[in-house]
Amino acid sequence: MRPLKFLLIKEFKQIFRNKTLLPMIFVMPLVQLLIMPLAADYEVKNINISIIDNDHSTFSHRLSSKIAASKYFRLIENEQSFKGAYQKIESNEADLILEIPYRFEENIYRTGSQQVFIAVNAINGTKASLGGSYLSSIIRDFNGSIQPEIKFSAPSSPLKRIELSAINWFNPYLNYKVFMVPAILVILVTMVGAYMCGLNIVKEKEVGTIEQINVSPIKKHHYILGKLIPFLVIGLIVFSIGFFIISWGVYGIVPQGSLLLLYAYLALFLIAILGFGLLISTYSETQQQAMSVSFFFMMVFILMSGLFTSIDAMPAWAKVIAYANPVTYFIEVMRMVVLKGSTFQHITQHVLIMLGFATLFNVWAILNYRKTA
Amino acid sequence: MDAKNIVISAQDLTKQFGDFTAVDQITFEVYGGEIFGFLGANGAGKTTAMRMLCGLSKPSGGKASVAGFDIYREPEQIKRNIGYMSQKFSLYEDLTIKENIQFFGGIYGLSDRVLKEKSTDLIQQLGLAEHAHTLVGSLPLGWKQKLAFSVAIIHQPSIVFLDEPTGGVDPITRRQFWDLIYEAADQGITIFVTTHYMDEAEYCNRISMMVDGKIAALDSPTALKQEFAAETMDDVFFQLARQAKRKSD
Structure with a gap:
């Protein structure tokens, strides 16, 4: 040795x-x-979203501000038409388009359901898929928050949802x-x-x-x-x-x-x-x-x-x-x-x-x- | 010099690199205590032959023993009994003179007491006392070579192999270097040295001349000069080296 x-x-x-x-x-x-x-860091922040609000109702404004308030999204200026928003995607200024249709609020009150349209720029895969799912969850949440309000006017909506509450172990x-x-x-x-x-x-x-x-x-x-x-x-x-x-x-x-x-x-x-x-x-x-x-x-x-x-x-x-x-x-x-x-x-x-x-x-x-x- | 005490013997020792035969069936003996000069033009196969004897390179054929040990079967025993100074300076440049001496002494298994004595003596002898704590990298080449030689014999080997030890060194330092070699020879260390300087060849007891991987002549300098009817070793070298067919590098 x-x-x-x-x-x-x-x-x-x-x-x-x-x-x-x-x-x-x-x-x-x-x-x-x-x-x-x-x-x-896998978290995606600052997703640029362009919202086309064709309804200009209380509900549509509430949804827009809910999205803008989330830390994940950055609202770039509201577009009047899908065409305008699509140009934003092409010039890489927007990652997501949310189109709120005409008579959004009215349809919710009347039938209890309404679809919105989401278009995703999938060039950046992670940003697109995460952005899409973040947006879906915000809309789901919005959905929940308006339920009590529409219950009065739309008695025929027996909407029962199972809430998943997940706990992340070891890294809560x-x-x-x-x-x-x-x-x-x-x-x-x-x-x-x-x-x-x-x-x-x-x-x-x-x-x-x-x-x-x-x-x-x-x-x-x-x-x-x-x-x-x-x-x-x-x-x-x-x-x-x-x-x-x-x-x-x-x-x-x-x-x-x-x-x-x-x-x-x-x-x-x-x-x-x-x-x-x-x-x-x-x-x-x-x-x-x-x-x-x-x-x-x-x-x-x-x-x-x-x-x-x-x-x-x-x-x-x-x-x-x-x-x-x-x-x-x-x-x-x-x-x-x-x-x-x-x-x-x-x-x-x-x-x-x-x-x-x-x-x-x-x-x-x-x-x-x-x-x- | 005891002619019967053979310390190196090579028989038909050969080294091939692919088609190229660097060393071609050389046979010679070196006696204990002598200074054996190993001469030849560049590319004649001197270094390759020496590396085989030191156990750094495996021969392709032939037999050889160094210090009584077989170069195939007992290379590690050989290494215990030889010193080697390569053509390229190979002490650690980022260690001081003293640290190099201690390191190489240490890996040859010298005890702490011997190591301390040796390093003090050696530094004194080389006149480097003031520089004992200088990094080796900053020393002039002549000093480096003398230090490398002293380190190569720090463990008192029975044979030391020197591969062009005085290449690029000034005449005064070369003279001093040969004084060191004589001192080592006096202590009974056999010297196996390659050189290009014919004045140095004269200092050797016996000389072998390699041409194209073969030993073309082997005798004492005086006998060689007689044999080739030459005035100086230079002439002998020219006469032999001119026969070479192989290009020098």
Whole structure:
């Protein structure tokens, strides 16, 4: 173990002398965690709506102002005709058109029912579908509020509705930050692990210092451990800064589960992902190669991890990729332990799988690292 | 010099890269304590041969043993007993002189006490006491080379391999460098050195000349000059190197 001690001393000295690496390690998580969650938000606000009111009645005015009062919609000027409103859609000024027909109020009083027309600009899919459903729910609500008034005049409407009242567990206000911040933290740790460590070894290849190591009796696993341990420590530091200062301090996300369990899983994940970085480095001759290959895998890891999209909604082939991705498991564990307070029993399977990844990548890296060309 | 004590022996040692035969069935022996010069034009196969002997490169054929260990079966034992200084400077430029010495001493398993003594002695000997805490990257090339040599023999190996150790170094520093080599040889370390400088070739006990991956001549400088009826080693080199068919790089 003595050579390992010298390898570690050397590695830490080099890291702390690196004028670019050190700020990256500490500043990157702070900045990214403060900025990214603000953008990574599924909620759609400021939907531009154009209302064509052909009725100009009390009810139609009430509906218009109800929509305008909601925080999701922004009422752009009222149009007189559908044609005018459609031009607004074409010029991208409006996302939604609501047309209230002539005799809207009268028909409601007389028959107890009336249709309105909604047209949606579906260029931006998320905005369109969410906007459409927000608008439907506002209209449903409006519907409910006028029921008592029309009961007197329209006795023949036995409208019975079942109200659904949903409770969102573990994130009661559907705050996307609560959902996203822990997951973004995972991505940050992944980048630190996979990039920095892998590039470090390739740099030694480029500079030629690895020759001097290869000609010494140093054991392969000592050398690999000497690279892995420092970056494991850095990964833990980056995570702690992000977790305690930003996630807890700034966003107020108080972990529900055991911190010990979380850190144990983090360490396991870091070993796996560092092993992956090391593996890439054993195949690369230059930092450029290592960077490109890492970048490719990083994109797959991030996009196929269930970070932005639900894995359950993926097609079968994509699910296979998602479940062959170590990042997927850590994001799940983060969300489970931090938000739900899951215990070891709940994540046993995740632990076993990550153990598999860690073993696979590191053993492969050690076997593929050759002192003799 | 004890002629019977063979520390390196190569038999038909060959290295092929695809169709190209970099080292073509070379056979030679190096005796304990001698300074063995390994000469040849650029691209003659010197570095490849040396890398095979150091266990950095797997031979394609032939046999060889270094310090009594087989290069196929016991490369790690060989590594324990040799020092190596590559053509390209390969100490850590972002570590200080002292830190480099301690690191390389440490990975060869020197104890803390020995390590402390060694590093103090070595820094004194090289006259670098004032610069012990200077980053190696900021040193002039000549100092770097001397430091690299001292680090290569810090663990008292029985053989040290030097690949063009004085390339790009001024004549005074080269002279000082050879003083270091003689000192090491006096301590019983066998020196295996490649060079392009023919004056340095004269300092060697024996010389082998490589041409197109083969050993074209092997003897003491005096004997070689006689054999080729040459005044200087330069002449010997020209006569042999001119036979080369392979283009130098």
